[in-house]
Structures are given as C-alpha cells and as structure tokens.
Amino acid sequence: xxxxxxxxxxYTAVWLxxxxxxxxxxxVAYIDLGAFSIVVALVIAAVKMLLVALFFMHMxxxxxxxxxxxxxxFLWLFFMLAFTLADVWTRGLVGTPGR
Amino acid sequence: MAEHAHAESLALREQxxxxxxxxxxxxxxxxxxxxxxxMFFGGLFLAYTIYRNTYPTxxxxxxxxxxxxxxxxxxxxxxxxxxxxxxxxxAAQLGKRKAIIVFxxxxxxxxxxxxxxxxxxxxxxxxxxxxxxxxxxxxGTAQQxxxxxxxxxxxxxxxxxxxxxxxxxxxxxxLLYHAARGRFTAEYMTPVDIAGxxxxxVDIIWIFLFPLLYLIDRHMK
Numbered sequence: 001x002x003x004x005x006x007x008x009x010x011y012t013a014v015w016l017x018x019x020x021x022x023x024x025x026x027x028v029a030y031i032d033l034g035a036f037s038i039v040v041a042l043v044i045a046a047v048k049m050l051l052v053a054l055f056f057m058h059m060x061x062x063x064x065x066x067x068x069x070x071x072x073x074f075l076w077l078f079f080m081l082a083f084t085l086a087d088v089w090t091r092g093l094v095g096t097p098g099r
Numbered sequence: 100m101a102e103h104a105h106a107e108s109l110a111l112r113e114q115x116x117x118x119x120x121x122x123x124x125x126x127x128x129x130x131x132x133x134x135x136x137x138m139f140f141g142g143l144f145l146a147y148t149i150y151r152n153t154y155p156t157x158x159x160x161x162x163x164x165x166x167x168x169x170x171x172x173x174x175x176x177x178x179x180x181x182x183x184x185x186x187x188x189x190a191a192q193l194g195k196r197k198a199i200i201v202f203x204x205x206x207x208x209x210x211x212x213x214x215x216x217x218x219x220x221x222x223x224x225x226x227x228x229x230x231x232x233x234x235x236x237x238x239g240t241a242q243q244x245x246x247x248x249x250x251x252x253x254x255x256x257x258x259x260x261x262x263x264x265x266x267x268x269x270x271x272x273x274l275l276y277h278a279a280r281g282r283f284t285a286e287y288m289t290p291v292d293i294a295g296x297x298x299x300x301v302d303i304i305w306i307f308l309f310p311l312l313y314l315i316d317r318h319m320k
Contacts, residue, residue, distance in 0.1 A: 029318060056185045
C-alpha cells in the first residue's frame with residue numbers, strides 16, 4: 001500500500017461537512033415529515049458514515065480486498081435485518097399451522 | 100535458526116516479505132475485527148427496530164424524553180475527536196512526533212468530554228426514574244413495560260458504545276506512551292493507523308445511534 005497522505009484541507013472540509021450534517025439532521029427532526037423522517041435521518045447518517053469511512057478511515061485508498069470485506073459486512077448485516085424483519089413483520093399476516 | 104531473508108524491524112517482521120505486505124495484513128485484520136463489530140452492534144439495532152415497530156407510541160414518547168440538543172452537541176464532540184484522530188494519523192504518516200502527541204491528547208480529551216456528557220445524561224435518567232428496574236416510572240403512559248424496554252435498549256446500546264469509547268481511551272493512552280518514546284516513524288506507524296480505524300468505527304456507531312435513539316420520533320411531539 002503506497003502511503004497516501006491527504007491534505008489538512010481535505011480533512012477539515014470533511015470534518016466541517018460532518019458537523020453541518022449533524023446540525024441538519026437535528027433540525028430536520030423537528031419538522032413533521034411523517035414516516036419519511038426516519039428515511040431522512042438514516043440517509044444523512046449513511047452519508048456521514050461514508051464520509052468517515054472514505055476519508056477518515058482512508059477507505060478510498062484501501063486495497064480491493066479491504067473494500068470487499070467492508071462490503072461483506074453490509075451484506076451480512078442486510079441478511080440479518082432483512083430475514084429477521086421479514087419474519088417478525090409478517091407474523092400477523094399468515095395463520096400458524098396447527099392452531 | 101532459519102535464514103533471515105531480511106533484517107527484522109518493527110516495520111518488517113520476519114514472516115512478511117515486504118513492509119507493504121505487513122501493513123496490509125495489519126489493516127485487513129483490523130477491518131475484519133470491525134466487521135464482527137458491525138454484527139455485534141447490528142443485533143442491538145435489530146432488536147431496537149423490532150420493538151420500536153411493536154410499540155411505536157411508547158417508544159416515541161420515551162425517545163422524545165431524551166435531550167436532543169445535548170445529544171447533538173455530543174455528536175459534534177465525537178466528530179471533532181475523529182478529526183483530531185485522523186490528524187494524528189496524518190502526523191504519524193509524516194513522522195512528526197510532537198504533532199502525533201498533541202493530536203492524540205486532543206482526541207483523548209474530546210473522548211473523555213463525550214463520556215462525561217454521557218455520564219451526565221445517564222444521571223438525568225437516574226433522577227427521572229428512567230433506569231429500568233424496581234423504581235422505574237415513565238410519566239404519561241400506562242404501558243410501563245414497553246417504556247422500560249426502550250430504556251433497556253437505550254442503556255444497552257449507549258452503554259456498549261461507551262464501553263468501546265473507554266477501551267478506545269485506553270488504546271490512546273498506550274499510543275501516547277509509545278509516541279512519547281519515539282516509537283512511531285513515517286516507516287512504522289501501523290498502531291496509530293489501526294487505532295484510528297477503531298476510533299472512527301466507534302464514531303460511525305454513534306452516527307447511527309444518535310438519530311435512531313434521539314431524533315426519529317421528535318416530529319410527533
């Protein structure tokens with residue numbers, strides 16, 4: 001891995017954007033967007049996560065192997081969330097056999 | 100003894116061919132650990148999602164009883180600590196010993212401020228009888244059980260996160276000790292780099308905890 005040294009300017013910019021996004025997500029929370037407010041909160045959180053991962057954790061300079069492994073984390077997390085929720089949230093829809 | 104293919108150093112241990120390979124291995128190992136942490140915290144996020152969906156009203160009330168302004172300020176403190184951490188890593192890449200120490204101390208201080216604010220918030224919960232247990236009482240609802248569930252998850256998630264912060268603070272102290280002894284150079288700064296990954300990861304967990312615990316039901320009030 002050739003060492004990439006990012007500039008202080010880049011880090012400062014990312015840091016300021018993260019602070020602004022924190023302010024935005026807090027302010028938006030007081031506006032009634034209905035069910036959409038969760039979506040907005042999670043999208044902003046995901047953007048912040050990407051900024052931290054790509055710049056502060058140097059993911060944009062990482063090897064393909066590291067990128068693949070990180071993507072794998074989300075695949076497994078997706079499996080865990082999706083399959084569990086697919087079960088729990090549909091329990092009322094179908095009857096229980098034998099009951 | 101086996102023949103050494105190269106002289107051993109911190110940056111290049113015997114079992115690696117090149118310093119680059121050693122660095123990659125260390126970084127990759129840390130990422131694998133962080134991936135297990137994703138699943139670890141993921142289970143709690145999943146439990147929170149399910150129970151929030153089961154008891155939306157009570158969870159909404161309990162969530163809005165948290166202080167969002169303090170939460171937001173604490174998020175900012177943590178983001179600042181991530182910034183100083185990345186600056187410490189940068190200083191290490193450039194081999195600037197003094198700058199490493201200064202930025203590590205700043206990171207440690209910001210981390211401790213975060214934990215201090217967290218302790219203040221937890222104390223508030225104690226005063227308000229919002230700690231699950233015999234003296235738990237949440238005003239304005241008959242559903243004390245689901246309300247306790249919210250606060251159980253709140254304490255489990257923020258507590259586990261705080262535990263990671265405490266461990267992170269310990270790692271920072273270890274780094275400071277070795278940085279002060281001049282162990283880290285531009286050629287060998289892997290511990291600083293990897294501790295940085297851990298610190299930023301803990302930051303990312305909070306980036307999700309903050310909106311999910313403090314914010315998403317606030318518009319209902």
